[in-house]
Amino acid sequence: MTVSLVLVLIMVVLYSSGIYLMLERSLTRVILGFLLVGNATNLLLLIVAGKAGVAPIVGGGVAAEEMSDPLPQALILTAIVITFGVSAFLLGLLYRSWRLSAGDSLVDDAADVAMRSESSTMNEGGPDSEPSDTEFDAGSEAPR
Known part of the structure; x- marks a missing residue:
């Protein structure tokens, strides 16, 4: 089985x-990235499939070693x-995001910023204190 180095690259x-x-x-870039990863996965399945051979439905004295495996083709589809x-x-x-906010980039909302700043102030206890990044810390009070 020989794989072309160009396909791998x-x-x-x-x-x-x-x-x-x-x-x-940006959501547009996330979608483009997802499409590129999907195409790379299809190419990976094509590379792993092995060498090309005769179609499996062809009869008439064709040996099993000469036929191509139909499973990678089904996985690619x-x-x-x-x-x-x-x-x-x-x-x-x-x-939907474009219709609601007239933009496609994600921004931090006030709750995210508050949680980040609250977490950073809780973790600055000192050199001997263990940092805790959860609200279920033993020293914290139960929410009311």
Whole structure:
């Protein structure tokens, strides 16, 4: 089984750029990153499938070693359908976000900022104190 180095490099570039885009705060870039990761996964399944062979439905004295495995092809079709469905859902979320806020970048709301600042002040107890990043600390009171 020989795998083209070009296919492997393309797959690595697709994965790395897709993950980079998914870490952005813009929903459009997250969707583009998800599409790149989905295409890289399809390429990975194609690479792992092995060498090309005769179609499995061909009869007439063809040995089993000469036939290609149909399972990776079925997995690629399933991955395409799943990627399409999730992309449609994410595009719906993007459209809803655009209609509500006229923008697609995520911003921190007041509760997130307050929780972050509250957590940082609780963790500055001193060198001997253990930092706690949860509200279920032994020293904290129960919420009312």
